[in-house]
Amino acid sequence: MRYLTAGESHGPQLTTILEGVPAGLELLAEDINTELARRQKGHGRGRRMQIETDRANITSGVRHGVTLGSPIALVVENKDFTHWRNIMGADPVDNQEEVKRQISKPRPGHADLNGAIKYGHRDMRNVLERSSARETTVRVAAGAVAKKLLKSLGIEVAGHVLEIGGVKAENTSYDSIQQLQELTEASPVRCLDEEAAQQMMKAIDDAKENGDSIGGIVEVVVEGVPTGLGSHVHYDRKLDGKLASAIMSINAFKGVEIGVGFEAARKPGSQVHDEILWSEEEGYTRKTNNAGGLEGGMTTGMPIVVRGVMKPIPTLYKPLQSIDIETKEPFQASIERSDSCAVPAASVIAEAVIAWELANVIIDQFGHDRMDLIRENIERHEEYARKF
Numbered sequence: 001m002r003y004l005t006a007g008e009s010h011g012p013q014l015t016t017i018l019e020g021v022p023a024g025l026e027l028l029a030e031d032i033n034t035e036l037a038r039r040q041k042g043h044g045r046g047r048r049m050q051i052e053t054d055r056a057n058i059t060s061g062v063r064h065g066v067t068l069g070s071p072i073a074l075v076v077e078n079k080d081f082t083h084w085r086n087i088m089g090a091d092p093v094d095n096q097e098e099v100k101r102q103i104s105k106p107r108p109g110h111a112d113l114n115g116a117i118k119y120g121h122r123d124m125r126n127v128l129e130r131s132s133a134r135e136t137t138v139r140v141a142a143g144a145v146a147k148k149l150l151k152s153l154g155i156e157v158a159g160h161v162l163e164i165g166g167v168k169a170e171n172t173s174y175d176s177i178q179q180l181q182e183l184t185e186a187s188p189v190r191c192l193d194e195e196a197a198q199q200m201m202k203a204i205d206d207a208k209e210n211g212d213s214i215g216g217i218v219e220v221v222v223e224g225v226p227t228g229l230g231s232h233v234h235y236d237r238k239l240d241g242k243l244a245s246a247i248m249s250i251n252a253f254k255g256v257e258i259g260v261g262f263e264a265a266r267k268p269g270s271q272v273h274d275e276i277l278w279s280e281e282e283g284y285t286r287k288t289n290n291a292g293g294l295e296g297g298m299t300t301g302m303p304i305v306v307r308g309v310m311k312p313i314p315t316l317y318k319p320l321q322s323i324d325i326e327t328k329e330p331f332q333a334s335i336e337r338s339d340s341c342a343v344p345a346a347s348v349i350a351e352a353v354i355a356w357e358l359a360n361v362i363i364d365q366f367g368h369d370r371m372d373l374i375r376e377n378i379e380r381h382e383e384y385a386r387k388f
């Protein structure tokens with residue numbers, strides 16, 4: 001499977017085309033809209049989220065609630081476009097006002113300056129419109145389709161927030177992935193630890209009051225994963241590499257770890273590697289899951305555990321020093337609006353990109369065209385792996 005996205009942050013709409021989704025998957029717009037709504041929530045977001053109510057319009061590839069095997073096209077309207085019609089229209093404009101509106105002041109931490117130099121744009125709006133995380137709306141839409149596909153195969157994906165602005169969740173235990181999903185859904189910062197969640201919200205409010213922004217850490221857990229997804233035989237087939245790349249592709253993500261991750265550097269092998277067990281009912285399992293469900297670029301059958309680090313939002317009300325590219329003079333930026341923290345939303349995006357990679361590797365490995373055949377192939381493989 002593959003997908004492309006198109007659309008500017010303040011343009012008329014965002015679009016994604018998903019190619020290779022098998023036929024026979026039950027899919028409703030509501031499945032996608034639920035995920036879009038989850039991405040819009042979370043303490044710390046700016047005024048833009050009050051303007052938008054993201055809904056997907058399925059314009060191809062689904063008939064009577066079931067996928068056809070043909071490309072699936074999804075469109076999400078930018079309601080904010082009504083305020084930007086003159087600035088973001090596709091037709092040529094010929095007025096001096098437009099030149100005056102050009103953005104020549106790059107924000108440290110955003111794509112503005114590098115993108116402007118690379119593409120030769122004197123108006124940095126031509127960069128910020130596409131580098132904006134608004135694009136993650138349709139990545140979540142694509143991920144929603146992948147999540148539905150995985151769910152139909154008994155695979156569940158859940159994301160939650162572990163840390164915001166230095167406040168760590170101490171209590172991160174849960175009985176089942178369904179409970180993890182329910183508890184995070186009820187939290188305004190998508191965090192399992194209620195006490196830490198209160199402190200996280202305070203940290204976000206404090207940062208906002210100070211004109212600052214904060215980042216954090218999110219975790220994605222996947223359960224019900226078949227053993228042996230991915231491959232050890234070639235670098236670009238290693239699933240851990242694909243998952244890390246997916247997380248790093250999210251705007252503002254600067255680090256990723258799988259299982260115990262960076263902690264593995266501080267522990268001896270005897271405390272890191274997961275001992276192997278076997279039973280008639282379960283087949284091969286592990287005593288622990290420090291590997292986060294991945295060894296040799298392949299799934300072990302244990303839950304996949306991936307974490308990602310999000311840096312603080314670059315657009316600050318308390319501006320950092322930068323240079324106006326027209327005057328070459330330093331300036332103190334003036335800001336219209338921005339999120340002060342988007343870590344909770346980012347945990348939903350992280351779920352989506354992980355779900356897409358997993359759905360993709362499953363379809364590669366277990367057949368392409370029909371959900372019923374993919375299901376049969378997985379069941380046969382699981383039976384084989386259990387007895388192996």
Ligand SMILES: Cc1cc2nc3c(=O)[nH]c(=O)nc-3n(C[C@H](O)[C@H](O)[C@H](O)COP(=O)(O)O)c2cc1C
Nearest residue numbers: 110111131132133251252313314315338339342345
């Ligand atoms: C959900 C989400 C919301 C974001 N909101 C903002 C924002 O309001 N203002 C901003 O400057 N950056 C925001 N960002 C981060 C920028 O998009 C990101 O820092 C920028 O694209 C530069 O890319 P890089 O940080 O990956 O290098 C957001 C990121 C995510 C994931």
Ligand SMILES: C=C(O[C@@H]1CC(C(=O)O)=C[C@@H](OP(=O)(O)O)[C@H]1O)C(=O)O
Nearest residue numbers: 046048049131132133134137337338339
């Ligand atoms: C629009 C979204 O996030 C945007 C991501 C973003 C950025 O620079 O990444 C900047 C802000 O956009 P605006 O300048 O229009 O307020 C955020 O609101 C969204 O998540 O749907």
